[in-house]
Amino acid sequence: MSVSLIAVEGRGICYKTHHSSTKGAKVLAAALTPNEEGVFNGSLNTLTITNGVKLPIGSLRRNELTELDLSGKGLRCEDAIILGAALVSNVSLSTLNLAGNNIGPDGAKALAVAFTQNAEGVFNRSLNTLDLSGNKLVVPSPDPPYRDVSGIKAVAEALVFNTSLSTLLLADTNIGPEGAKALAFALTPNEEGAFNTSLNTLDLLKNGIGPEGAKALAIALAPNENGVFNRSLNTLNLEDNQLCGVDLYGRLPYDASGIKALADALALNGTLHTLTLADNELCNPRVATLGSEEDDPLSRDGISALATALVLNKSLDTLDVRGTNITGKDAEKLAEAVLKHPSLQVFNKIAMQDMRDDKLTELDLSDKNIGVLEALVLSKLLVFNGSVKTVNLKGNQIGPEGAKALAAALTPNEQGAFNGSLNTLDLGDNNLCYSCVSTFGRKQFDPSGISALAAALVLNNSMDTLDVCGNLIAGKDAEKLAEAVLRHPSLQVFNKIAMQDMRDDKLTELDLSDKNIGVLEALVLSKLLVFNGSLNTLILDGNRLAGHRFTGDTEHAECLEALGDALKENATLTSLSMCNNMLGPKCAAALAEGLACSGSLNTLTLIGNQIGYEGAKALAAALTPNGEGWFNGSLNTLNLRSNKIGPEGAKALAVALTPNSEGLCNTSLNTLDLM
Known part of the structure; x- marks a missing residue:
């Protein structure tokens, strides 16, 4: 890197950097950092870095900023090195957004230095939110283990002694199981007693941490033999991480050890409030495809452990396990545990507590990867809800099983209880006629859901708008539902057809x-x-x-x-x-x-x-x-x-x-x- 003077701006000097290596960046960073005698460049006000981005060096030095958003600017490791140097002595910045850049392992290490106490005892104590999402912090390496994990390890090591950072966002940073283990170590009490006690939100979305990474994080969340565990972390996002080893297409062997470890930790942890496990194939996708009742029981161990954990856990208020192939008895078991949980307020985007308190009039869950499990939970909530008028489930995968569950909510049960307030229901594009829909494309025709909906319409008189478009309903099932629709006393709009307006000419x-x-x-x-x-x-x-x-x-x-x-x-x-x-x-x-x-x-x-x-x-x-x-x-x-x-x-x-x-x-x- 070379640096050239291009203009004078206000109180300081504006420089433009030309990137050829990290050497120049380190030289410039050294000039911005106080040396042993406390001497450093104090005149630089604005530095123009990659893609013409102006780095407010002067404002950072004068502690004038509380937030700095540099997301999606195409920044590289050289820029992170300079920024890290500017952050060391800053005491005002609380939020730094570097998402969607390309700082790499070296950039991560430079930032980690800013949060690690140096020989003079100086380090950044003000930052509480750091977003590095979308930066590939782990990259291929020519040497074993063929992945450069030095950047994420440096971040993890800085976390051990950092007491200000409360939110760390690392979505889609490619950290893998090694990175998860490094972070888990920073969050886990050890013999020396040194571990992070300030972080309360950790986002690891789409990082491929696998069962090994899940097990490492579980150790941090569960009490050790002395009853000590990480009590600061209350929000953890592990969405789309192959926690059971397999990906969306069923590749690699199914391994429930990671989700079981997390479930066991959840049963004992009393501080975690929000846990996201969506899109992790918690049920073996091949089993879900075949729909066999004689499959290897290990493929369902994770769900059983999770259901058991919810019975014991008393702190969780938000849980997300959408897109995990949960159907049949597994779905029923987990739905029962969810509904009985004393503190759970939001489950798979369903605002359970608000529904129980009759605070909602509309529930929009369209295109939210909703399946059978969510339909079972929603069905039970609707039976006793008197405020929700509109439910939109368009573009999901509730299938025949989910349709039957919702139909049950609209039909009087043995005690005569049913939902009589819902007047708009959208079930478009939900594979209502086909069960066992999976990523492998296997479908089994099942008309039971349509039959249940038709029967529910005969008994329910509150509905005025119903949409089941895009569900490939044909034959006798179409005839049966059409007859129920045409005979319904209050239905005004069906599948975009303005029935009442047509009747009234x-x-x-x-x-x-x-x-x-x-x-x-x-x-x-x-x-x-x-x-x-x-x-x-x-x-x-x-x-x-x-x-x-x-x-x-x-x-x-x-x-x-x-x-x-x-x-x-x-x-x-x-x-x-x-x-x-x-x-x-x-x-x-x-x-x-x-x-x-x-x-x-x-x-x-x-x-x-x-x-x-x-x-x-x-x-x-x-x-x-x-x-x-x-x-x-x-x-x-x-x-x-x-x-x-x-x-x-x-x-x-x-x-x-x-x-x-x-x-x-x-x-x-x-x-x-x-x-």
């Missing part, structure tokens, strides 16, 4: 494009259309009218059969658009049957489907006068662009427009788009 146009409309919605829509007297435009573009879009399933005509039947009865619909629905020949044939009997439809748009020449022939037949006289005489615009109907399909449509032997032809169609 308040709508002239209904746009349901890109709303995951499938068989279930088509069944409900068709029944409503029969008696509707106001709707003239219906848009169903970009849905699943041919079956399960993008899954490769074969074409189903259930939706079009239902809509076709509605066209026979409805007298007001004039425009119908079903573009980009992957409709094939079967769907076109089903639609054609209804089209032949429709006397109101004048515009039909089917752009971007796959009806082919067979589908075109079916539609042509519906438009062509025949011996029985049944044909559509109202349609004037038909758009079949991008449907691959070919010459044969075009010929069939031409026949409809050409007088037959009796001189009859379709005279209403005046716009036909086949390009």
Whole structure:
């Protein structure tokens, strides 16, 4: 590194640094640090470092700052060396954010020096929050063990004697098990009695600490033979750390020893308040995939230990174990322990205490990695809750098991207790028809959840908005739920369909494009259309009218059969658009049957489907006068662009427009788009 004078700013001098090595940074850092005689450079005010970032050296020296945010600036180890030197004698800065940089092990060591008492007894005593998230503090090394852990070890060693730092954020810093062990050592009482007693928040999100790192941290949290343990740490984040050895894809052997050690420590620890263990495959993902009851019991040891720990623990108020493949009896056991815990206020993002105290009117848990376990807990809380009106669980994985649990909350139990206040429930995109959904893609069809929801709707009269879109509900299950929905006395909106407005003839146009409309919605829509007297435009573009879009399933005509039947009865619909629905020949044939009997439809748009020449022939037949006289005489615009109907399909449509032997032809169609 070289340093060049570029300007004079206010009271001091502004320098610009050019990085070629750490040597120059160390020289400059030495100039900023008091030597044995107490001499140092006191004139430097602002230093322009990497990417033009201005380091406020003067303000740090004059103790004018309490917070310094240098996150995401692309800083390197050289910059951390200079910053560390400026921090040594600072007594005002309480928060330093260096997240999202690239300071590496050498930068971490330089910062650690600032928090470690030197020969003169000088070190930083003011900083209480340090964020190094996103900095790779451990990097590959050519020498065994082939990982340079010197940076995180230096930070850990500085922690041992530091008494000011209360929050250390090390998310995604690649520290691994070695780094976790070093930090655990700093937090664990030893024979000399030296250990950190100030840190209360430690964030180790996404660091791959594994079972070994978990066991090391457990030692710090559990009382030793003398009953001594770390009492300062109250918030610990271990999310996405492969605590059981396996990753999201089930690679590496399953090892429950780490989570068991943490659970055992939790049972005895009385100071930890917040623990995050999300996305750690606490249940063997291969077992969760197969759903076997005869699997190796070791694969469930971690969950059993955690449930037992919650029975004994009295201090925890926030626990997060989302995304851990917990289902079946394991989920039931853990849910029971959670609900009985005396101090737990928030579990897996569910505000339990607020629900018990009737403080919430809305609960938004959409896209929160919610599964069966959370549905079981939520179900029990809802039974006795009288304030929550809206629950949004869209984009999760509660499956049939979770659907049954929630349905139970809406249905009177043996004591007659049930939730009668909830009026809006969103269960969209939750795999309600498939159990054993896992990262391995194995699915098992299970209609029990849909049956339970249908039964609950018969008995529950409070619901006015229900959404189960995107759950691939079809066949008899769709028929059963559609019947329950249509008979419900208070339901106003179902899967984005404004049912009550349609019944009251308040709508002239209904746009349901890109709303995951499938068989279930088509069944409900068709029944409503029969008696509707106001709707003239219906848009169903970009849905699943041919079956399960993008899954490769074969074409189903259930939706079009239902809509076709509605066209026979409805007298007001004039425009119908079903573009980009992957409709094939079967769907076109089903639609054609209804089209032949429709006397109101004048515009039909089917752009971007796959009806082919067979589908075109079916539609042509519906438009062509025949011996029985049944044909559509109202349609004037038909758009079949991008449907691959070919010459044969075009010929069939031409026949409809050409007088037959009796001189009859379709005279209403005046716009036909086949390009």
